[in-house]
Amino acid sequence: MPEILVLYYSRGGSVARLARQVARGVGEVDGMQARVRTVPPVAAVTRVAEPPVPEDGAPYVERADLEECAGLLLGSPTRFGNMAAPLKHWLDGLGAEWASGTLVGKPAAVFTSTASMHGGQESTLLTMMLPLLHHGCLVMGIPFTEPLLSTTRSGGTPYGASHVSGPEDDPRTTDEEARLARALGRRVAATAERLA
Numbered sequence: 001m002p003e004i005l006v007l008y009y010s011r012g013g014s015v016a017r018l019a020r021q022v023a024r025g026v027g028e029v030d031g032m033q034a035r036v037r038t039v040p041p042v043a044a045v046t047r048v049a050e051p052p053v054p055e056d057g058a059p060y061v062e063r064a065d066l067e068e069c070a071g072l073l074l075g076s077p078t079r080f081g082n083m084a085a086p087l088k089h090w091l092d093g094l095g096a097e098w099a100s101g102t103l104v105g106k107p108a109a110v111f112t113s114t115a116s117m118h119g120g121q122e123s124t125l126l127t128m129m130l131p132l133l134h135h136g137c138l139v140m141g142i143p144f145t146e147p148l149l150s151t152t153r154s155g156g157t158p159y160g161a162s163h164v165s166g167p168e169d170d171p172r173t174t175d176e177e178a179r180l181a182r183a184l185g186r187r188v189a190a191t192a193e194r195l196a
């Protein structure tokens with residue numbers, strides 16, 4: 001069965017929850033399933049400190065996942081208006097995949113979480129698209145034909161799915177955030193299916 005890679009980094013659990021909704025959306029498309037993966041954290045002084053397999057949650061991504069996926073959804077918390085270093089670090093190691101065109105023509109989309117409503121969701125989502133464009137992905141957002149996009153008072157943007165965790169850093173998604181995340185997963189999966 002064709003798979004869509006849902007690749008994310010999350011420290012506090014918000015992006016991880018959003019990733020689960022995105023993956024649910026992928027699975028709502030007949031004949032498609034999600035492969036959920038994460039990236040290891042990075043340290044200021046790089047050393048081998050993490051177990052080769054995470055103690056809980058999604059397994060670490062491998063390069064073969066990029067080769068094998070029919071599409072890709074990339075998620076990261078916002079860090080000063082941009083994606084978090086662990087995800088960027090992993091992306092920065094993909095020179096060979098860029099050179100061989102591993103992701104060319106594959107549909108892709110992005111998702112994020114911020115603590116504050118206007119704390120950089122759009123800048124994070126838009127800048128997360130740049131490496132995907134360099135890799136030749138067909139980058140997609142959420143169309144305004146999704147009615148919740150016009151009415152949401154929490155996360156959910158035309159540039160990708162999102163969650164606002166607030167001052168208490170609450171990872172629980174609102175109904176609108178969850179439904180828009182599923183819509184994004186469905187859209188990438190349905191596009192990959194049509195392309196196949």
Ligand SMILES: Cc1cc2nc3c(=O)[nH]c(=O)nc-3n(C[C@H](O)[C@H](O)[C@H](O)COP(=O)(O)O)c2cc1C
Nearest residue numbers: 010011012013014015077079080081114115116119
């Ligand atoms: C170093 C650092 C920088 C951050 N920068 C921002 C920011 O620019 N805007 C914002 O709203 N939240 C910012 N946050 C908060 C996180 O984006 C927010 O808590 C997010 O929901 C965490 O996602 P996670 O639970 O998946 O790790 C920052 C957090 C950290 C640790």
